[in-house]
Amino acid sequence: MSSEVIGELIAEVGPLWHEQHQTRLTARSRQRAVGAGAKHRFVFIDRLLATLVSLRHGTTHDVLACWFGVDRSTIARAIGEVRPLLAQRGCTVAPGIGCALLPRSSSYLGANGQTGIINGTEIRVRRPAAGHKDRDKFVSGKTKQNTVKSMVVTDDEGRVLFCSPVRPGSCADTTQARQLGLTELLADGPFLEILADAGYQGMGAQTGGRVVTPPHRKFKKNAPAWYEERHEQQRKTHSSRRIRVEHGIAHLKNWRALTRHLGRREHMSDIVQAVAGLLSHQQTASLSRGIRG
Incomplete structure (x- = not known):
């Protein structure tokens, strides 16, 4: 995929992922304020790239975990979050029209x-x-x-x-x-x-x-x-x-x-x-x- 297309995906899917993440944080009772605690080391851009590599090349989660320096379960969770967002976009029939x-x-x-x-x-x-x-x-x-x-x-x-x-x-x-x-x-x-x-x-x-x-x-x-x-x-x-x-x-x-x-x-x-x-x-x-x- 071209760098232009990946940039468009980041701009389109990134806000949806952050909104989904915030909704998940506020959906349950908490003892800490939203935003407190450990921060993500595996940022959204890396999550999107790992999902794209998995879909395009069928790379296993173990290999992706080695490439990105995270645990296998982190890769599995990241792909499980990003993949449905990509599926919901549907096909692009014209620029900006899904x-x-x-x-x-x-x-x-x-x-x-x-x-x-x-x-x-x-x-x-x-x-x-x-x-x-x-x-x-x-x-x-x-x-x-x-x-x-x-x-x-x-x-x-x-x-x-x-x-x-x-x-x-x-x-x-x-x-x-x-x-x-x-x-x-x-x-x-x-x-x-x-x-x-x-x-x-x-x-x-x-x-x-x-x-x-x-x-x-x-x-x-x-x-x-x-x-x-x-x-x-x-x-x-x-x-x-x-x-x-x-x-x-x-x-x-x-x-x-x-x-x-x-x-x-x-x-x-x-x-x-x-x-x-x-x-x-x-x-x-x-x-x-x-x-x-």
């Missing part, structure tokens, strides 16, 4: 006349312990591994606009989209074209044709040669239009925290949304610098 909710991303696409692209991405996680309730609900039918799934929305250039909280890997793509309210959002709102893969079949009819999926195969057997050629061409055309979302997901997976998670599964929603927000912020900053140049 988009933390799905309705805002669809409104942005509609207002700019752009086509949206959706897709689900899976991240490997640890399997629940033996005897744990619903132990198999994280098993993905696609990868046959224990995963969590997030729905990603990009524009037609592949810029990430929204990344949903995670669901267990056994959750179907269409189920996750409905739980996020995508069906009602598109059915009741202005016309907006959303490209999707075959995992979202059936949503086109529920949204008035706003969700476009690959064409159905009308001939199961003994299809004419002309139909095979046309059907294959239609599928390739659709695939070439929606390939940008795969590029956006590939940029997300470049962050080591999303390649495979060995920590607590409860943190995955914050991790995915924090990475999506940081990536979109960097992309928007790079784009605005290119326009100024």
Whole structure:
């Protein structure tokens, strides 16, 4: 990440962290005045940098503790405080304009006349312990591994606009989209074209044709040669239009925290949304610098 983006993060997230810290101090009865006692040696800038390194490179807390000269528990506590603040920012769709909710991303696409692209991405996680309730609900039918799934929305250039909280890997793509309210959002709102893969079949009819999926195969057997050629061409055309979302997901997976998670599964929603927000912020900053140049 560029120094300009890190400086903007410090200015944006720093006041939120200090406010959160003061609220935590005043939320309980105290024998000392607020501000008394030992002062932080691990300042906010170092906490933010440790969180960024952890997300970008997957560096362990033990290594970060050695780098910053603090205890491992201090690193774990600092990342646990900063990471949710980064997740709450949402994605940056334009300089100074954030988009933390799905309705805002669809409104942005509609207002700019752009086509949206959706897709689900899976991240490997640890399997629940033996005897744990619903132990198999994280098993993905696609990868046959224990995963969590997030729905990603990009524009037609592949810029990430929204990344949903995670669901267990056994959750179907269409189920996750409905739980996020995508069906009602598109059915009741202005016309907006959303490209999707075959995992979202059936949503086109529920949204008035706003969700476009690959064409159905009308001939199961003994299809004419002309139909095979046309059907294959239609599928390739659709695939070439929606390939940008795969590029956006590939940029997300470049962050080591999303390649495979060995920590607590409860943190995955914050991790995915924090990475999506940081990536979109960097992309928007790079784009605005290119326009100024």
